[in-house]
Amino acid sequence: MAKRTIKKELVTSRWLNETKEILIYLPPGHETLTDLPLLVLHDGPDYFNLGRIVTQATPLIEAGELTPFAMMAIPVNKERRTSEYSPIGERQASHMSMVVEELLPLVRSRYPISPKRDDLVIGGSSLGGTVSLHLALQYPDVCSRVLSQSGAFLQQTIDEVMRQPSLSHLQIYQSIGLSEIAVPTHMGTLDLVARNREMKRHLLEKNAKVAYYEEEGDHTWGFWQRELPRALRLFFGQ
Template structure:
């Protein structure tokens, strides 16, 4: 039997998106002990390059897997051109629909074809920070057949998010890890200064009213990777704690 690799592997995949009209260079994290005969839960990350470089999520996840704190998972880092980030991630952005179509109609099929990743709604988490958290929640609101688990760190929630939640029927299918830094009361954005603490508290309340399962955390920190990096172990444990099942693929 071929020996399993004991170190993480980062692979690269290129997707020529017909929706976004650009090439996306996706990073795929394969965990320590990776075995292609095993189906792994997955985590898709907006601002994925920043999560790998600034959030150190690959290093943190690998150590947690080795320590037995979380089960092995496959992580998918989706990069974004910062010049069009708001256009793609904001629910009001003129490229937002195309971004959602890229995720659902181009990224998911590639992952299904090439990796043993559990793409069922219960096996997959989608997440991000700031507008990446917003984009992740809106994907779950629009495509509950694909996404029911959301990681949102310091979500930059807008009125469009509030309105969509209010207009939604029951969100009992949704599980969300939602964190916010207590110093995020005047975050500078292209839309002006935003009080993200107040906005996250409001979204938390609305999600609860719609019967979503919300793990809500307020922590000391500002709208920076310093906060999000420190917050990641709790988020990873919430979704991928060691009691979660890992399934054998049919041979």
């Protein structure tokens, strides 16, 4: 098995006025590759550790089942997570500006990452899925592909989708566990099954391309880890 490569970058954001340690995953054979697709992950270190996304993706790339791609793991201070990821959070706009204006230019300048919109996927779980969709809505020229696992969609996100004249450019992987009917959050207890069904309906009304999955599962990394390979095949399958 080829050695996987994970780099660290310290980024001091003028938008958030803090320094973050960003992790960059480069696939086997990256030394000879150019224009790698990129998956940007909210709660990124948790995806690497609890979601085991690197451990799952690397053998699929080596087996030729996935196109080689890079990953950028964005950490978040858990105390500020709702503020940065929620549409009602006071730091969400600054977080999105950081991703678009600071992190993407940095990683593309230092690693063999494709500059093309359609080679970029932004994703996350729960509110990480929510802010990933908001990034695609706010910056349609930058991102058109979203990975959302158990997205914690609030009315503000639904309203934003409904304001769009068309989302025919948008591709989204949307999954939800059938046990996620009373999920405790900082914003109260949410029925995420109902909210994801409503979001799917509005996205389809706007002509987005939606790959939607409901299956047994709850609001945990065990569920998200288990279904990650399916999401990776959608975006990066050969």
